[in-house]
Amino acid sequence: MFKNKDRxxxxxxxxxxxxxxxxxxxxxxxxxIRVSLSKWxxxxxxxxxxxxxxxxxxxxxxRFMVDIRNTVIFTVVFVVGCIVVGFLLAxxxxxxxxxxxxxxxxxxxxxxxxFIVTGVVWRWLMxxxxxxxxxxxxxxxxxxxxxxxxxxxxxxxxxxxxAVALAAIWQMSGYTMALYLAGLRxxxxxxxxxxxxxxxxxxxxxxxxxxxxxTPVTLSxxxxxxxxxxxxxxxxxxxAGKQLALDVPAIYMWQTTFDGLFYARGAAIATLLLxxxxxxxxxxxxxTLRSEKQL
Amino acid sequence: MKTKSLRTGKNWxxxxxxxxxxxxxxxxxxxxxxxxxxxxxxxxxTMWALPRHIAFDNYVEAFRHLAPSLxxxxxxVIPATIISSFLxxxxxxxxxxxxxxxxxxxxxxxxxxxxxxYQSILIPLVQFMKSVNLTGIPGLILTHVxxxxxxxxxxxxxxxxxxxxxxxEAARIDGASMLGVYRWILLPISIPSxxxxxIWQFTSAWNDFLFAVVLTGNTQWPITVALNNMxxxxxxxxxxxxxxxxxxxxxTLLVYLFLGQYFLRGxxxxxxxx
Numbered sequence: 001m002f003k004n005k006d007r008x009x010x011x012x013x014x015x016x017x018x019x020x021x022x023x024x025x026x027x028x029x030x031x032x033i034r035v036s037l038s039k040w041x042x043x044x045x046x047x048x049x050x051x052x053x054x055x056x057x058x059x060x061x062x063r064f065m066v067d068i069r070n071t072v073i074f075t076v077v078f079v080v081g082c083i084v085v086g087f088l089l090a091x092x093x094x095x096x097x098x099x100x101x102x103x104x105x106x107x108x109x110x111x112x113x114x115f116i117v118t119g120v121v122w123r124w125l126m127x128x129x130x131x132x133x134x135x136x137x138x139x140x141x142x143x144x145x146x147x148x149x150x151x152x153x154x155x156x157x158x159x160x161x162x163a164v165a166l167a168a169i170w171q172m173s174g175y176t177m178a179l180y181l182a183g184l185r186x187x188x189x190x191x192x193x194x195x196x197x198x199x200x201x202x203x204x205x206x207x208x209x210x211x212x213x214x215t216p217v218t219l220s221x222x223x224x225x226x227x228x229x230x231x232x233x234x235x236x237x238x239x240a241g242k243q244l245a246l247d248v249p250a251i252y253m254w255q256t257t258f259d260g261l262f263y264a265r266g267a268a269i270a271t272l273l274l275x276x277x278x279x280x281x282x283x284x285x286x287x288t289l290r291s292e293k294q295l
Numbered sequence: 296m297k298t299k300s301l302r303t304g305k306n307w308x309x310x311x312x313x314x315x316x317x318x319x320x321x322x323x324x325x326x327x328x329x330x331x332x333x334x335x336x337x338x339x340x341t342m343w344a345l346p347r348h349i350a351f352d353n354y355v356e357a358f359r360h361l362a363p364s365l366x367x368x369x370x371x372v373i374p375a376t377i378i379s380s381f382l383x384x385x386x387x388x389x390x391x392x393x394x395x396x397x398x399x400x401x402x403x404x405x406x407x408x409x410x411x412x413y414q415s416i417l418i419p420l421v422q423f424m425k426s427v428n429l430t431g432i433p434g435l436i437l438t439h440v441x442x443x444x445x446x447x448x449x450x451x452x453x454x455x456x457x458x459x460x461x462x463x464e465a466a467r468i469d470g471a472s473m474l475g476v477y478r479w480i481l482l483p484i485s486i487p488s489x490x491x492x493x494i495w496q497f498t499s500a501w502n503d504f505l506f507a508v509v510l511t512g513n514t515q516w517p518i519t520v521a522l523n524n525m526x527x528x529x530x531x532x533x534x535x536x537x538x539x540x541x542x543x544x545x546x547t548l549l550v551y552l553f554l555g556q557y558f559l560r561g562x563x564x565x566x567x568x569x
Contacts, residue, residue: 006473010393017386017444018401024441025408028416028423035418045422085315092312095305105555106316111562112551114502116519117540120526121322124533127339135339137321143343170319175562182563224566231412234504238523253414258421258509267418274415281410285403288567 029274036267043261054268064269067249070161074248075229077165078172082225083218085169086176091206093177094184104181108174115171119238122167126153126239154240161246164236171235172228176221183217184210223284227277249273330354330538337534353538360531361539363514364521368501368546371432371517375439376496382440383447383492384485388477390448391455392463402452409445409565413505421509431515435507439500446499447492450564454488455481487557494554495561498547518543 036054040046058064089107093100110118127136128151134142141149154163187210195205233250240246242255249269257266325342333350358365386405390398424434458481466476504519511520522543526536551558 007393007395009473010389011395014386014389017382017405017448020441021405021408021444024420025411025416026404028419029411031419032415032417088311089315092308095308097305097308097312103312103316105552106319108555108559109548109551110319112498112547112558113544114504114519114547116502116504116523117544118322120522120536120540121326123526124339124342124537125322125325129339133339135342139340140343170322174319178559178562179566220566227410231414233414234519234523237504238526241527250412250414253417254505254509257418263418266414270412270414270417273412277410277412278407281407285406285410285567289403289406 032267032274033271035263036271038264038267040263040267041261041265045263050264054264055272058265058268058272063244063247063252064249066244067247067252069158070246070248071230071232073159074161074165074168074232075226077162078168078229078232079222079225081165081169082173082176083221085173086221087180089173089177090180090184093181104178107177110171111175113171115234116238118167118171119235122170123154123239126163126167128152128155154246157245160240161236161248164232164239164246165229167239168229168232168235172225176225179217179221179224180214183214187213220284220288223280227280230273230276230280326537326541326544329534330541332534334534337532339533353534354542356535357525357539357542360525360535361518361521361542364516364518365542367432367511367515368517368519371435371439372497372500375436375443375500376493378436379440379443379447379496380489380492382444384451384482384489385477386444386448387451387453387455388481390452391458392460392476393473402448405445405448406567407445408442409449413442417505417509420506424510431511434510435515435517438506438510439496439503442506443496443499446495446565449567450492450495450561451485451488453564454485458484490554490557491561491564494550494557495565497550498558498561501547 034047037050037052038046039048039050089103093104125136127134127138129135130138130150134150137153138150141147152160154160156163191209191213192205195209200208231250232248233254236246236248236251242251250273253266253269253273256262256269260266328345329337329342330353331349331351332346332353333348334352336347336350337353389395390402420438424430424438429437462480463476466480471479501517502519503517504523507517507520508523511517516524522536522539525531525539
């Protein structure tokens with residue numbers, strides 16, 4: 001019943017966007033991959049073939065090994081922290097307490113703020129100075145007689161990145177809560193009532209009824225947060241500058257490309273980042289879009 | 296009606312909830328009390344104390360440093376937000392109601408662009424922008440419009456797909472054209488989706504750092520880059536940095552406070568759960 005003229009017109013309307021996506025996303029990804037297989041180092045582009053050399057070099061590069069270790073620590077602390085905090089908050093807010101909307105708004109507001117602002121403020125909160133120069137959270141712990149909590153935060157060797165993850169948890173646990181809350185709200189009340197009638201305690205209901213139903217939400221949360229932690233960049237820059245101890249692949253890529261002009265290596269890091277994100281996201285998109293179609 | 300037995304005797308929950316509220320508010324507290332202290336009261340050792348006198352020294356000083364970049368951010372974010380919202384709305388309309396052959400393949404391809412680490416397009420992007428002489432704010436606007444296509448298209452497509460096809464067909468029987476249906480039927484009822492997308496794009500463009508830092512020079516820095524450089528310099532005191540952070544966060548915070556529900560819908564859409 002649609003006229004052909006309208007069909008062409010509709011296609012013409014989305015054509016600019018499709019072309020933009022094809023060029024600026026897929027074309028540029030292809031271009032990046034090509035750069036990663038080249039010898040380009042310096043101001044002028046050099047596409048001379050280098051094969052996989054840039055990738056092989058990365059895996060014997062001590063700095064890249066630090067990056068991988070930091071990414072793993074960051075990801076584990078950040079994802080587990082967000083899930084635990086987010087889930088518990090969601091469960092508490094699902095009890096029909098007065099003031100629920102207030103708490104929800106409060107827990108979610110850090111999502112509106114940039115990682116840069118978060119990083120700048122948390123840098124001062126996590127000031128590692130000691131003695132009479134003590135400040136920030138350490139000072140607060142000392143006021144509260146919680147001296148055992150005083151620590152060096154992001155300047156701790158090896159584990160410093162976990163302190164950065166703490167700031168990231170502050171920023172994104174509210175978002176995790178929102179995802180779980182949406183999941184909890186979609187569970188029919190009858191299901192809980194039925195379990196109650198069967199004599200299940202509330203803890204049992206959460207453990208054996210609600211948690212299994214929320215598995216798909218947990219999976220989404222894992223994937224969304226996991227891919228965010230692979231990309232973490234601005235937060236670390238704002239908290240720690242370009243300290244080698246807190247280096248991650250995204251920062252290495254940026255520095256080696258735009259400060260060091262080693263474009264080929266930068267592109268190789270970027271490609272590895274893309275692959276690791278795609279491994280998480282592509283199956284996720286596939287399942288999400290497929291289940292949407294079945295509805 | 297909620298089951299009583301599940302919902303009573305839960306008042307102890309206010310304990311952990313208030314504890315967590317303090318956790319979320321700590322950085323805000325420090326930002327605010329530091330900002331309102333006069334210079335002579337500022338001291339890292341008394342960072343948790345309330346100001347004894349209220350002053351605006353820190354905000355004035357921070358604003359003096361950041362005013363040009365706040366202006367740059369607004370000049371960049373407003374057009375980027377408006378253009379990408381309209382683009383997303385048109386795309387969403389066509390992909391939901393005028394599926395052409397291959398639309399089901401195109402849509403996931405567009406969507407994937409939402410998740411990619413932008414490092415993987417950064418080198419070609421910078422080269423391209425230099426070669427067409429689109430550096431600075433105009434280049435940044437174009438970048439936000441293009442990389443905003445996935446999320447804006449997704450939000451509108453999901454909304455339009457939820458509308459019954461009969462709505463479109465009825466209008467067409469009355470003689471409306473493809474664009475007529477959009478202009479007179481869909482556009483008026485998609486205001487809430489526009490609010491969601493406008494907020495989302497405003498927030499992500501305002502908060503972006505990566506594109507800004509590679510595409511702009513120091514006269515065109517948006518607020519995130521300027522604030523980061525301010526924080527990295529040894530010259531500017533921490534109290535001014537705190538005040539500057541609040542200035543940088545204020546626009547998106549206000550949007551969140553007044554339009555939180557729409558913000559949340561954008562967040563859920565961004566995880567494909569909207």
